[in-house]
Amino acid sequence: MNSPPTSSSWLLWLRNAVILGALAAAAFWGVAELLAPPVVAAGRGTGVSKSVQAEILQTSAKVDADFEKAWAQQQVQPVARADDLTLVRRLSLALTGSIPSLQEIRMLESLKGADLPQWWLSRLLQDRRTSDYLAERLARVYVGIENGQLLIYRRRRLVEWLSDSIQQNRPYDQIARSLIDSHGVWTTNPAVNFVSVTRENNKGPDEVKLAAKVSRAFLGVRIDCVQCHDGKLGSTWKQTDFHQLAAFFGQADFSLNGLRDDPKLSYKVRYLGQAEEAKVSPRVPWKPEMLPARGEPRTRLAAWVTDKENKAFARTIVNRMWALLFNRPLVSPVDEIPLDGPFPPGMEILADDFTTHRYDLHRLIRVIVSTRAFQMSSQSADPDHPVTTAAENAWAAFPVTRLRPEQMAGSVIQAASLSTIDSDTHVLFRIKRDIDVSNFVKRYGDSGEDNFEDSGGTIPQRLLLMNGNMITNNTSGNPLINASTRISMLAPDTASAVEAAYLSIFTRRPTVAEAEHFKGLLASAKNTATRSNAMSDLYWTLMNATEFSWNH
Amino acid sequence: MNTSPCHGPSHLTRRSLLRGTTAAGLSWLTPLADILAAEAATAPSGKLARSVILLWLGGAASQLDTFDPHPETKIGGGVKAIPTAIKGVSFASGLEQTASVMQDVSLIRSMVSKEGDHERAFYNIKTGYRPDPTLIHPSIGAIVCHELPDAKIEIPTHVSILPNQWPARGGFFGAKYDAFQMYDPKSPVPDVKARVNDKRLDQRMEGLSVVEQAFARGREPDLDQSKTLHQLSMQRARKMMSSEQLKAFNVSDAPVKDLSAYGDTPFGRSCYSAVRLIQAGVRCVEVTLNGWDTHANNFEGQATQVKILDAAYASLIRDLKKLGLLESTIVICGGEFGRTPKINNVGGRDHWPHAFSMLVAGGGFAGGRVIGSTDPQGEKKEPERPVLVEDLHATIQNLLGIDYSKEVMTPVGRPMALSKGEPVKELQAHV
Numbered sequence: 001m002n003s004p005p006t007s008s009s010w011l012l013w014l015r016n017a018v019i020l021g022a023l024a025a026a027a028f029w030g031v032a033e034l035l036a037p038p039v040v041a042a043g044r045g046t047g048v049s050k051s052v053q054a055e056i057l058q059t060s061a062k063v064d065a066d067f068e069k070a071w072a073q074q075q076v077q078p079v080a081r082a083d084d085l086t087l088v089r090r091l092s093l094a095l096t097g098s099i100p101s102l103q104e105i106r107m108l109e110s111l112k113g114a115d116l117p118q119w120w121l122s123r124l125l126q127d128r129r130t131s132d133y134l135a136e137r138l139a140r141v142y143v144g145i146e147n148g149q150l151l152i153y154r155r156r157r158l159v160e161w162l163s164d165s166i167q168q169n170r171p172y173d174q175i176a177r178s179l180i181d182s183h184g185v186w187t188t189n190p191a192v193n194f195v196s197v198t199r200e201n202n203k204g205p206d207e208v209k210l211a212a213k214v215s216r217a218f219l220g221v222r223i224d225c226v227q228c229h230d231g232k233l234g235s236t237w238k239q240t241d242f243h244q245l246a247a248f249f250g251q252a253d254f255s256l257n258g259l260r261d262d263p264k265l266s267y268k269v270r271y272l273g274q275a276e277e278a279k280v281s282p283r284v285p286w287k288p289e290m291l292p293a294r295g296e297p298r299t300r301l302a303a304w305v306t307d308k309e310n311k312a313f314a315r316t317i318v319n320r321m322w323a324l325l326f327n328r329p330l331v332s333p334v335d336e337i338p339l340d341g342p343f344p345p346g347m348e349i350l351a352d353d354f355t356t357h358r359y360d361l362h363r364l365i366r367v368i369v370s371t372r373a374f375q376m377s378s379q380s381a382d383p384d385h386p387v388t389t390a391a392e393n394a395w396a397a398f399p400v401t402r403l404r405p406e407q408m409a410g411s412v413i414q415a416a417s418l419s420t421i422d423s424d425t426h427v428l429f430r431i432k433r434d435i436d437v438s439n440f441v442k443r444y445g446d447s448g449e450d451n452f453e454d455s456g457g458t459i460p461q462r463l464l465l466m467n468g469n470m471i472t473n474n475t476s477g478n479p480l481i482n483a484s485t486r487i488s489m490l491a492p493d494t495a496s497a498v499e500a501a502y503l504s505i506f507t508r509r510p511t512v513a514e515a516e517h518f519k520g521l522l523a524s525a526k527n528t529a530t531r532s533n534a535m536s537d538l539y540w541t542l543m544n545a546t547e548f549s550w551n552h
Numbered sequence: 553m554n555t556s557p558c559h560g561p562s563h564l565t566r567r568s569l570l571r572g573t574t575a576a577g578l579s580w581l582t583p584l585a586d587i588l589a590a591e592a593a594t595a596p597s598g599k600l601a602r603s604v605i606l607l608w609l610g611g612a613a614s615q616l617d618t619f620d621p622h623p624e625t626k627i628g629g630g631v632k633a634i635p636t637a638i639k640g641v642s643f644a645s646g647l648e649q650t651a652s653v654m655q656d657v658s659l660i661r662s663m664v665s666k667e668g669d670h671e672r673a674f675y676n677i678k679t680g681y682r683p684d685p686t687l688i689h690p691s692i693g694a695i696v697c698h699e700l701p702d703a704k705i706e707i708p709t710h711v712s713i714l715p716n717q718w719p720a721r722g723g724f725f726g727a728k729y730d731a732f733q734m735y736d737p738k739s740p741v742p743d744v745k746a747r748v749n750d751k752r753l754d755q756r757m758e759g760l761s762v763v764e765q766a767f768a769r770g771r772e773p774d775l776d777q778s779k780t781l782h783q784l785s786m787q788r789a790r791k792m793m794s795s796e797q798l799k800a801f802n803v804s805d806a807p808v809k810d811l812s813a814y815g816d817t818p819f820g821r822s823c824y825s826a827v828r829l830i831q832a833g834v835r836c837v838e839v840t841l842n843g844w845d846t847h848a849n850n851f852e853g854q855a856t857q858v859k860i861l862d863a864a865y866a867s868l869i870r871d872l873k874k875l876g877l878l879e880s881t882i883v884i885c886g887g888e889f890g891r892t893p894k895i896n897n898v899g900g901r902d903h904w905p906h907a908f909s910m911l912v913a914g915g916g917f918a919g920g921r922v923i924g925s926t927d928p929q930g931e932k933k934e935p936e937r938p939v940l941v942e943d944l945h946a947t948i949q950n951l952l953g954i955d956y957s958k959e960v961m962t963p964v965g966r967p968m969a970l971s972k973g974e975p976v977k978e979l980q981a982h983v
Contacts, residue, residue, distance in 0.1 A: 460732050
């Protein structure tokens, strides 16, 4: 034991030189990252041609006019437009499920003369994070969050397929038709999972669940409430309406070649008050003239659901996209839109524009984002006349809503890193991120299928944010990973340290009072360790504020 | 710093209040005593149950190898029967301690469900409803906390110890009724300890009030009270962090003799903790013992779990009785379904929702009764006197004085009864 070191002195010298060099490079790169990170291929355009952009603005202007009429009637005063960074934050949260990184903010601010929110929207629509996140949100609507039977169902495959479709901007009517009228095995045709998720106990697909899903997800009606009896409480739906819709799935069955339609099969049900089960023929609940006379039942149903005249289809996705962007649907609840109105301002204009432009989801998002309603501040500039609930409900102020658990987790992780975590991030880091997010969501409370009910924060959630591992690990001293430590080490002065923390966590700069308070705390730190603690405290404080957990 | 008009944050902590009192002693137990006294004065009969303990045998215990053995039959699998405190009723061997407390416990041998998948069956057994694509039903504990609110408790009133993938949820009553999840009580409760010292925590809270002022500007004055509940939940979280009642979660200071009676297992410690939580005034505690899903080597697998269960269950019933809490505490024990009479070719038993067993005790349940029976040859699926999952739920709610048939309006606009079942009168001590 204890043999003398064999390495010669020049080897040691070389090692030290390499370490010092690496540290110097890291420090240089870190300072650069903090103050003005490299601009990544920033073009000026909005991603669509000028004429298309003009058309989009025309449509959003029509929506604005609709809302302005309503505001005048209700005598509510709309608040002013939000600033650019607030809009950038909203877009990132809605489309990627996370706040923008400090790197992205610095890059955006280096673009001179561009319309930042529009530019950022175009950028996000190309980003895999957006299609992945939107696909996950839509998958919750289509198949829920259960994992189902592994042999015949892979949720992951469906989400990937949806993400590809969104990324390629596949027309939404095609997506819907693929899901309703899918054939084959889930491996080669991931859309089959929409049907196979309903299978239980080795029987065929569950017609009742499929009818409930199709009516809610694609038509915005909760016709499944009449599964057991005719409509109550003013509903005019009949029990037969629901089961005749379910009957379109009566021939769907699984064989060795996967999902197919077997003409020998049929759907049977025992109606309330009847002694015997009876065969039910497929019929649609409204506009039967749109239903093709021929074809397999599911093919006919898919054609009827996505018929241009079936406006319920367009309204439903308009309402859902609005909900994803605002965290609150235009018509509430998100999957119950009256067939014959009355409709809120904007709804009919958006639905018509969506239908006449080939069910283009990217365009729909662009139109909604261009409206005054989306760009509205959530805060009144006049403290004597604060925003009221009435104004918020009339979309005359941007609604303050609670972030979803996965948005919270994504934001904590992003805020703790100065650079962007996206598809270019190292795969190990992304895997760690996914595990962290799923652990956090488990403890924070997954809200299950995509709903938009606002409820206040709970005590376990608060404890998790105050004392939980995720916040602690992401805010405490760790110079390799954590932004708080990096900022504390690298920022040239206290003012820029506070600013970097605010931009990383709140996507805004501190107010004068805030800057004074935290600059004072940082300045009173006597050494590196206490300064690093003070920075951790600042990070903790911002992540535990209402502003961090609520969309605004 | 000013989160409340006249007190700084350190004044909110209960520990600082208690620091000066010499007679603190068992003061964390007082909420229950207060409430019982108040209830005794107002309740007409004075005999309603007020809390619930749910012991879930996750993965599904085999009724044939536990509470409903059929020895010497081809489905029995060589099980040995032992007598219980109920005359003429036997259990599988290994459950000797449980057998000895059966004068205080009743047994249902005919639970019937339609769900044969673990996730769906857990939903069903915890909520009394089958999964529904349109809404999530609240679990028993959430219903109890919603219907019988209690402002005096500083710790969560709905607790899940050793939760599996499907802990009890608030469902349409909201996430605030979700069970508070904790793991083996040997380790401290997660997330209740501040990660920094008091001075830094106070500094953080001071910073927070500066930040909250900036957010509140130009917004509704009562945004926090009426919507975000942010500061409110923060205050309550801090109150909990410093509450003496937190001790109920902790078994480290328990007398070794008391604790070892429950068996030196995570489940045993959790059952011990469940009793202390009920004593501190918690409404509902669920404890999960997984590992019963024996598709292969059924007999070994069941015997291992039976050993863990037997000591913990019997000790829990004995201690509740000794503390005078059994009268007011319902204790339910069972799996999400049962296991097949047929033994498969790898010596396992598969899923069987058609007839399985459940132990019920305390809180107005009669002791020493057995209802239902299954076919000793395992040929007939349906048991005698079937008890539906929703009927068990209605019985529990009835014993708590909750109107189980009451309809509440759900967020999807559909009125929903708290339970659609009917109480099983034979199981109630007083009808």
